Amino acid sequence: SYELTQPPSVSVSPGQTARITCSGDALPRQYASWYQQKPGQAPVLVIYKDSERPSGIPERFSGSSSGTTVTLTISGVQAEDEADYYCQSPDSSGPSFGTGTKVTVL
Amino acid sequence: QITLKESGPTLVKPTQTLTLTCTFSGFSLRTSGEGVGWVRQPPGKALEWLALIYWDDDKRYSPSLKNRLTITKDTSKNQVVLTMTNMAPVDSATHYCAHRVAGWGHFDYWGHGTLVTVFS
Numbered sequence: 001s002y003e004l005t006q007p008p009s010v011s012v013s014p015g016q017t018a019r020i021t022c023s024g025d026a027l028p029r030q031y032a033s034w035y036q037q038k039p040g041q042a043p044v045l046v047i048y049k050d051s052e053r054p055s056g057i058p059e060r061f062s063g064s065s066s067g068t069t070v071t072l073t074i075s076g077v078q079a080e081d082e083a084d085y086y087c088q089s090p091d092s093s094g095p096s097f098g099t100g101t102k103v104t105v106l
Numbered sequence: 107q108i109t110l111k112e113s114g115p116t117l118v119k120p121t122q123t124l125t126l127t128c129t130f131s132g133f134s135l136r137t138s139g140e141g142v143g144w145v146r147q148p149p150g151k152a153l154e155w156l157a158l159i160y161w162d163d164d165k166r167y168s169p170s171l172k173n174r175l176t177i178t179k180d181t182s183k184n185q186v187v188l189t190m191t192n193m194a195p196v197d198s199a200t201h202y203c204a205h206r207v208a209g210w211g212h213f214d215y216w217g218h219g220t221l222v223t224v225f226s
Binding site for chain 2: 030031033035037041042043044045048049054086088089090093094095096097098099100
């Protein structure tokens with residue numbers, strides 16, 4: 001497992017765009033996924049293979065990758081998007097999770 | 107539809123061994139590519155991957171915990187069992203099991219989690 005670094009917090013007004021970054025040395029060689037976790041609930045997969053969206057996830061969630069950084073973008077943020085978000089990527093020893101980012105909707 | 111559910115003790119004493127069971131439905135660990143992993147989350151902290159097991163009995167462990175972990179499967183019962191030895195208060199966490207397909211890199215379905223507290 002290796003280190004994936006995220007900003008501790010991101011604040012955004014409703015309707016605006018939130019961008020959450022995740023940095024790691026292996027990201028140019030491995031796909032990343034993103035999970036949303038609301039208080040008291042299990043994580044939910046919102047993005048996989050850097051930019052693929054599972055069925056049932058709103059289109060406002062998108063992912064991108066550039067070099068050693070992957071980014072989760074939430075366009076037109078809604079109050080219900082307030083949650084913790086974690087990136088995840090595998091390496092030779094197994095999956096690693098990011099440090100987590102708390103998204104606050106102002 | 108894939109579902110997973112964790113079960114096990116809510117309280118263990120320091121130095122004891124924790125045994126958790128993940129009972130799943132909607133897929134089989136007899137099927138090529140299928141896998142189940144365990145992830146824990148201490149209160150207020152980040153997710154931490156613990157272990158993985160695949161249909162072919164390939165097992166992977168977190169390097170930092172591998173000396174304390176054992177993961178096994180019972181395909182007839184659709185269950186995966188995780189044991190963690192020498193539990194300490196810092197091991198208190200919500201433990202999740204999750205479905206994973208080999209080569210996909212992500213966990214697509216998760217159980218609700220079970221909180222384990224280590225307390226003397």
